[in-house]
Amino acid sequence: MTTRSPIDYPAAPRLTRVVLALRVPRGEREFVKGDLAEGFAAARAAHGTWRARLWYARQLVSLLGVPWRREGSPRQREMEKPIHAIASDVRFALRSLRRAPLFSALVVLTFAIGIGATSAVFSVVYPVVLAQPPYPRPDRLVMIWERDPSGDKNRVGFLTVDDIRRETRVLASAAMIGSWTPVVRAGDDARRVIGARVSWNYFSTLGVRPALGRDFAPDDDTPVTRQVAMLGHRLWITQFGGDSSVVGTTASINDVEYVIAGVMPAEFQNLLSPEVEIWSPLGYAPETSSACRTCRHLRAVARLRDGVSLDAATHELDGFLRTLRERHPDEYGSVGAHVTPLQEELAGDYRAPLLGVFGAVALLLLLACANVANLFLGRASERHTDLAIRLALGAERSRLVRMVSLEAGLLALIGGALGVALAWRGSAALVSAMSVPAAIASRVEMAAPVVLCALALTAVCAIVSAALPAFLALGESSLADIRAGARGVLGRARHRMRSAVVIAEVALAVLLLAGAGLQVRSLREALAVRTGFDPNEVLTMEVTLRGQQYATDGASRNFYRRLIEDARGIPGLHGAAVVSQLPLGGNFDGFGVHREDKPAENPSDDPGAQRFAISPAYLDVMRIAVLRGRGLTPADREGAEFVMLINRSGAERIYGSDDPLGKRVRIAGNDGPWRTIVGIVDDVRHLSLEGEPENQIYIPFDQHPWEELDLAVVARANGDAASLTQPMTQLAKRLDAGVALSRVRPMDAVIGEVASSRRLALSLVGGFAIIAVVLALGGLYGVMTASVAERVREIGLRSALGATPGRLVQHVLTRGLLLTAIGIAIGISGLIAARGVVQRFVYGVSAGDPVTLASVVVLLAVVAIVACIVPAARAARIDPIVAMREC
Amino acid sequence: MAGTLGDLEILVLLALLRLGDDGYGVAVQREIAAHTPRNVALGAVYSALTRLEEKGLVSATIGPPTPTRGGRRRKLYVVRSAGREAVREALGALRSLSRGLAPALGLR
Numbered sequence: 001m002t003t004r005s006p007i008d009y010p011a012a013p014r015l016t017r018v019v020l021a022l023r024v025p026r027g028e029r030e031f032v033k034g035d036l037a038e039g040f041a042a043a044r045a046a047h048g049t050w051r052a053r054l055w056y057a058r059q060l061v062s063l064l065g066v067p068w069r070r071e072g073s074p075r076q077r078e079m080e081k082p083i084h085a086i087a088s089d090v091r092f093a094l095r096s097l098r099r100a101p102l103f104s105a106l107v108v109l110t111f112a113i114g115i116g117a118t119s120a121v122f123s124v125v126y127p128v129v130l131a132q133p134p135y136p137r138p139d140r141l142v143m144i145w146e147r148d149p150s151g152d153k154n155r156v157g158f159l160t161v162d163d164i165r166r167e168t169r170v171l172a173s174a175a176m177i178g179s180w181t182p183v184v185r186a187g188d189d190a191r192r193v194i195g196a197r198v199s200w201n202y203f204s205t206l207g208v209r210p211a212l213g214r215d216f217a218p219d220d221d222t223p224v225t226r227q228v229a230m231l232g233h234r235l236w237i238t239q240f241g242g243d244s245s246v247v248g249t250t251a252s253i254n255d256v257e258y259v260i261a262g263v264m265p266a267e268f269q270n271l272l273s274p275e276v277e278i279w280s281p282l283g284y285a286p287e288t289s290s291a292c293r294t295c296r297h298l299r300a301v302a303r304l305r306d307g308v309s310l311d312a313a314t315h316e317l318d319g320f321l322r323t324l325r326e327r328h329p330d331e332y333g334s335v336g337a338h339v340t341p342l343q344e345e346l347a348g349d350y351r352a353p354l355l356g357v358f359g360a361v362a363l364l365l366l367l368a369c370a371n372v373a374n375l376f377l378g379r380a381s382e383r384h385t386d387l388a389i390r391l392a393l394g395a396e397r398s399r400l401v402r403m404v405s406l407e408a409g410l411l412a413l414i415g416g417a418l419g420v421a422l423a424w425r426g427s428a429a430l431v432s433a434m435s436v437p438a439a440i441a442s443r444v445e446m447a448a449p450v451v452l453c454a455l456a457l458t459a460v461c462a463i464v465s466a467a468l469p470a471f472l473a474l475g476e477s478s479l480a481d482i483r484a485g486a487r488g489v490l491g492r493a494r495h496r497m498r499s500a501v502v503i504a505e506v507a508l509a510v511l512l513l514a515g516a517g518l519q520v521r522s523l524r525e526a527l528a529v530r531t532g533f534d535p536n537e538v539l540t541m542e543v544t545l546r547g548q549q550y551a552t553d554g555a556s557r558n559f560y561r562r563l564i565e566d567a568r569g570i571p572g573l574h575g576a577a578v579v580s581q582l583p584l585g586g587n588f589d590g591f592g593v594h595r596e597d598k599p600a601e602n603p604s605d606d607p608g609a610q611r612f613a614i615s616p617a618y619l620d621v622m623r624i625a626v627l628r629g630r631g632l633t634p635a636d637r638e639g640a641e642f643v644m645l646i647n648r649s650g651a652e653r654i655y656g657s658d659d660p661l662g663k664r665v666r667i668a669g670n671d672g673p674w675r676t677i678v679g680i681v682d683d684v685r686h687l688s689l690e691g692e693p694e695n696q697i698y699i700p701f702d703q704h705p706w707e708e709l710d711l712a713v714v715a716r717a718n719g720d721a722a723s724l725t726q727p728m729t730q731l732a733k734r735l736d737a738g739v740a741l742s743r744v745r746p747m748d749a750v751i752g753e754v755a756s757s758r759r760l761a762l763s764l765v766g767g768f769a770i771i772a773v774v775l776a777l778g779g780l781y782g783v784m785t786a787s788v789a790e791r792v793r794e795i796g797l798r799s800a801l802g803a804t805p806g807r808l809v810q811h812v813l814t815r816g817l818l819l820t821a822i823g824i825a826i827g828i829s830g831l832i833a834a835r836g837v838v839q840r841f842v843y844g845v846s847a848g849d850p851v852t853l854a855s856v857v858v859l860l861a862v863v864a865i866v867a868c869i870v871p872a873a874r875a876a877r878i879d880p881i882v883a884m885r886e887c
Numbered sequence: 888m889a890g891t892l893g894d895l896e897i898l899v900l901l902a903l904l905r906l907g908d909d910g911y912g913v914a915v916q917r918e919i920a921a922h923t924p925r926n927v928a929l930g931a932v933y934s935a936l937t938r939l940e941e942k943g944l945v946s947a948t949i950g951p952p953t954p955t956r957g958g959r960r961r962k963l964y965v966v967r968s969a970g971r972e973a974v975r976e977a978l979g980a981l982r983s984l985s986r987g988l989a990p991a992l993g994l995r
Contacts, residue, residue: 033959034960034961035929059930065934066930067938
């Protein structure tokens with residue numbers, strides 16, 4: 001506070017202060033005080049002290065009634081208006097930040113990285129994991145699955161849902177979805193599109209209506225009348241030119257005339273199968289062969305009746321499925337139902353990795369805040385004397401607090417704005433790098449919640465990291481600081497706080513580094529997994545045959561046989577074969593495997609397996625090893641003995657210690673032929689590169705119970721697989737000009753795609769970890785430098801008392817390493833505490849993997865030494881004489 | 888013309904004119920006390936000065952720190968031309984209104 005001289009308030013000092021504070025604007029006080037002092041002196045000289053005091057009191061009272069303009073000078077007056085005061089404070093803050101460009105840039109950059117990364121990840125996490133699907137009353141929508149014997153979700157048969165619809169009371173409506181890949185013909189152009197066969201009430205269950213035409217009606221959904229189609233907006237534009245007159249006319253789909261019932265609106269998102277562009281009624285009746293209870297190929301989506309809770313629905317449906325099992329014991333191996341909210345269902349596979357990345361980015365934001373707090377603490381140190389002087393000169397504490405918090409707020413604002421800009425670009429990069437399906441990607445946008453999230457983050461960052469140190473600095477600043485030089489003694493609380501921040505930073509860095517390390521090891525594990533086949537130099541091509549010419553028996557088989565025969569003539573082609581489903585292609589046919597030698601009491605309880613129909617050369621082209629017995633030969637054809645191959649894991653799981661070779665099994669229903677196992681082949685990674693290999697069986701496509709119209713062709717090249725693309729497509733088109741081809745690409749590209757989401761998680765978490773290390777390095781460096789600078793006198797004293805430079809370096813290093821060690825200990829305890837959570841995001845490696853943890857510790861120790869070496873060297877160079885004199 | 892002047896405002900303007908470059912709060916008070924029987928309080932002077940400044944009749948500048956005032960500065964007021972005009976008008980009104988009233992007022 002200001003020092004007082006006797007002339008300040010010649011009489012009634014308390015009253016004067018009260019009157020001045022209450023009634024006289026700040027800008028006028030000096031002049032009023034001056035007038036009072038001058039007048040008092042004159043009155044005393046003329047009339048003596050007592051009269052002077054009376055005069056003084058009268059003047060004071062008269063001051064109470066003055067209708068002051070707000071301030072004396074026009075400029076001061078401007079500043080007194082609140083808005084101008086803030087503007088002037090902002091100007092001041094900007095000026096003072098401009099004078100510290102390095103500090104400002106560092107803070108803004110740190111904020112931008114933290115807020116940008118968090119917002120980018122949140123912009124993906126929000127729609128995919130958190131947001132409700134864009135349908136009316138989305139919380140009432142659920143998926144219904146049968147629970148299979150292993151407790152997993154299984155698709156349902158038509159009759160099951162039909163019974164649920166008729167006999168339970170918890171659902172307002174339930175719809176079924178089956179797959180459909182029709183070829184839509186428009187003129188000469190035949191295009192294979194992805195469609196869906198759905199119950200007539202599919203759209204009404206979701207709560208959406210077509211933009212043009214009519215919704216499906218119950219009458220459309222019978223085996224006879226199902227030639228009705230609903231077009232997706234995109235297909236309507238691309239294939240039908242966006243012509244609204246097509247509604248009500250017919251289109252050739254799979255060479256059958258379909259009536260186009262309507263067109264869905266452009267904004268309709270078919271989240272259950274985002275690629276679907278056309279819908280047609282399922283058209284099942286209870287007696288339809290594929291409507292059976294064991295024909296579990298349908299998904300069921302339902303809307304809960306009003307007032308029915310998810311728990312109540314689960315309870316009733318679960319119980320009902322048990323009733324069904326009692327009624328039809330041969331047809332239900334399962335013992336209940338899974339009822340899951342649609343929203344949860346849609347997040348699906350992306351939930352875990354996204355939440356993992358989100359966790360990592362939240363840590364990063366914390367770290368960024370810690371670093372900004374550190375920077376501000378450092379600045380508070382430097383400005384300590386400055387603030388003390390301002391206070392001494394009469395600056396109001398509140399005004400200084402406002403000024404310092406404004407600095408923090410401004411930097412946070414600029415950082416936040418930069419961060420949102422970064423996030424804007426970043427989320428697009430994230431989506432493309434993670435190969436998020438288009439329909440989910442289309443939901444990723446800078447939606448209001450995301451921007452709000454960024455704003456909230458900015459505010460929190462500003463408060464946590466910047467304003468707190470500001471208050472701390474002001475709380476400590478006092479006149480005494482100027483005299484004490486603000487060194488050593490007064491900075492202790494602040495110093496402790498900086499140390500705590502550094503410890504927190506190191507701990508966070510440990511978590512992020514360990515996360516990144518575990519991701520690296522997971523990826524290595526995943527990529528090192530034997531795929532069971534050789535993807536290099538193999539071209540894949542999916543073929544769809546449609547048309548009347550394939551209605552006769554053997555026609556499609558003949559097409560594929562000719563295709564692989566003729567392919568041999570292509571130069572550079574080593575061999576070609578067909579398969580019903582490509583490895584890592586995302587789909588499979590699952591069938592029950594029923595042993596002849598040990599029949600199960602209930603065939604529904606028998607294990608299942610992925611079943612592949614192949615041409616004999618398939619194993620050779622894909623280089624899948626035959627471990628025992630033999631592979632398939634051209635002799636295994638129609639009419640010959642039914643044979644099959646089984647994979648190693650399947651053989652072990654199904655046969656245990658028995659030798660499967662020569663044993664006979666039935667696959668699928670009870671009416672199929674017995675097939676003899678003639679060979680055991682290596683496991684093939686079919687669904688993903690991770691996890692246990694599934695049970696797999698191979699049958700000759702000539703002995704397949706029904707003819708497949710759609711098969712995939714694999715061709716091995718002598719060299720680059722892409723060189724086969726053109727000759728193979730030309731060959732297929734020559735055999736049938738109307739053939740639809742898709743996914744013509746090298747097999748190794750498929751593998752790369754499968755690993756890409758993990759690779760993305762790795763690169764993100766890895767990037768965060770690198771930022772974390774840099775931040776921790778900077779934080780440690782800052783604290784150690786400040787600590788050395790504040791202890792110049794102490795170090796000088798030590799040096800004067802005979803400490804060698806070596807000992808001084810050691811002294812500083814020890815302190816830095818101690819902070820690091822505490823941080824590492826806390827970080828590792830945190831990691832171990834969160835092991836359960838972390839384990840969900842890694843594969844093939846334990847969350848507490850000692851190799852990873854050891855590497856993290858070593859890396860951080862090295863970083864700590866690097867951060868401390870410069871301040872340590874500075875300490876060693878301190879000249880004791882200079883140090884003592886300076887202080 | 889910024890409205891009519893109160894009589895205190897006229898007194899303050901006249902005092903400021905007399906004080907020239909040295910017109911400030913307490914000096915104005917002293918000047919009025921020296922030449923009139925009125926004992927005006929500082930608060931009244933400040934009120935008048937504030938009103939005059941708002942009407943644009945006087946302008947304020949800040950003077951140098953003064954030792955006799957404990958090192959404080961003065962806020963100095965000078966009469967602007969509009970102020971002189973206002974004083975002229977007010978005095979003119981007095982003069983023309985009082986013309987011929989000397990006997991009635993018992994003057995002379």
